[in-house]
Amino acid sequence: METSASDTKKSIQIEIFPKRMIKPDTVEGLLNKLCSLEGIQRAFIQGPRLPTKVPFGPAVGTPVHHPVRTNVHFGKTEMGLEVLVGRITLELAGKEVMEEINAICEDTLPCGFDIREGRFIQTRQTVSDYAKRGPTADPALYGLYDPKSKIESQVNLLRTNEKE
Amino acid sequence: MAYEAQFYPGATSVAENRRKHMSGKVEKLREISDDDLTIILGHRVPGTDYPSTHPPLAEMGEPECSIRELVEPTDGAKAGDRVRYVQFVDSMYNAPSTPYFRSYNTAINFRGVDPGTLSGRQVVEARERDMEEIAKFQLETEMTCPALSGLRGATVHGHSLRLQEDGVMFDMLDRRRLENGTIIMDKDQVGRPIDNKVDLGKPMSDEEAAKRTTIYRVDNVPYREDKEVLEWVHRVFEQRTMYGYKPAVQE
Incomplete structure (x- = not known):
């Protein structure tokens, strides 16, 4: 197996935390610019989920049609956005691109933001991950999708990186 | 000299707003028609009679009781209306009201009400026409900003989240949204689509919301x-x- 992001001791994780929840257009613009940078190994977007149907109450089962639940394009890859984006976590090969990321955020985000360094994506399997995926799971996918869901529904591999 | 209730201590704008909400002396900012209100509440079809659970009190022949003689029933109770609810959610980002102050407002200024105060939402149960009176009062006055507050009967998540880019509180059922500078509601409070769009009015600017809020915040x-x-x-x-x-x- 190739050395993955999680195995590399030098890789760092940062979290971009905007002061407002951001629209799909802004997410698309921001991630497209970030994708052009060298050294970003994994990205994780998080926010409140947008249901397709009313989950409970008297109107349970009624279709919602939330305008924010839409498709966004990163280069040649199309991805269905199922959350309103509240924070973006990136795994970087090193700190060299931090300034460029800061500049891109300042250009793209219409509101203030914080960038902080820490450990936001898990690097080891939990017991339930192990039970679902077994000992041969790809370490690059740790923490990127829920063990109960299908990998295709939550993880997107950018086509630009297919050859690598 | 007649006693005047003071309601709440404090010298700041937030304390003053809290006094306003509790006393009911709030400024009316917008107009919402009775039909529009009925549609977004979703309890009955606009223009229809109020369904009742018992005959009007005047026809029932009440037993002799000194308390019944002393306390005049509300209009809803007189007519025998059903008990129905309205539920509000207020953002933590400088929404004008909060669950506690909606409850104070309701309990102090209206009769025959049962306010329920929760961390992120506030529900009032009352006879249907009494409840509509409260809902109309709170929606039309400075107690509500259409962008920072929401009428949500179910699926209330959003009060503690950051606001959306356009300054509107998150609503996972997309009951209301910003269109051409005003907040439009095209679903009722539980998320059922309604036939026409109801205009809830213009959202408050950040400065106005900070001025009218009843929330103490370190950044305000x-x-x-x-x-x-x-x-x-x-x-x-x-x-x-x-x-x-x-x-x-x-x-």
Whole structure:
């Protein structure tokens, strides 16, 4: 197996935390610019989920049609956005691109933001991950999708990186 | 001299707004028609009679009772209306009201109500026409900003989240949204689509929301700046702890 992001001791994780929840257009613009940078190994977007149907109450089962639940394009890859984006976590090969990321955020985000360094994506399997995926799971996918869901529904591999 | 209720201590704008909400002396900012209100509440079809659970009190022949003679029933109770609810959600980002102050407003200024106060939402149960009166009052006055507050019967998530880019509180059922500078609601409070769009009015600007809010925040009016409020809160806590609300013991 190739050395993955999680195995590399030098890789760092940062979290971009905007002061407002951001629209799909802004997410698309921001991630497209970030994708052009060298050294970003994994990205994780998080926010409140947008249901397709009313989950409970008297109107349970009624279709919602939330305008924010839409498709966004990163280069040649199309991805269905199922959350309103509240924070973006990136795994970087090193700190060299931090300034460029800061500049891109300042250009793209219409509101203030914080960038902080820490450990936001898990690097080891939990017991339930192990039970679902077994000992041969790809370490690059740790923490990127829920063990109960299908990998295709939550993880997107950018086509630009297919050859690598 | 007649006693005038003071409602709440403090010298800051937040304390003043809290007094306004509790006393009911709030400014009317917008107009929402009765039909529009009925549609977004979703309990009955606009223009239809109020369904009832019992005959009007006048026809029922009530038993002789000094309390019944003393207390006049509300209009809804007189007519025998059903009990129905309205539920509000207010953002933590400088929404004008909060669950507590909606409940104070309801309990102090209206009769025959059952306010329920929760961390992120506030529900009022009352006879249908009494409930509509409360909902209309709170929606039309400065107690509500259409962008920072929401009418949500179910699926209330959003009050503690950051606002969306356009300054509107998150709503996972997309009941209301910003269109051409005003907030439009095209679903009722539980998320059922309605036939026409209801205009809830223009959202408050950030400055206006900060001026009209009843929420102390470090980035607006910090709680610790309101010395009089702090003093009274300390006094209440100390007396409750030491004397169990028995001032006679203290003396």
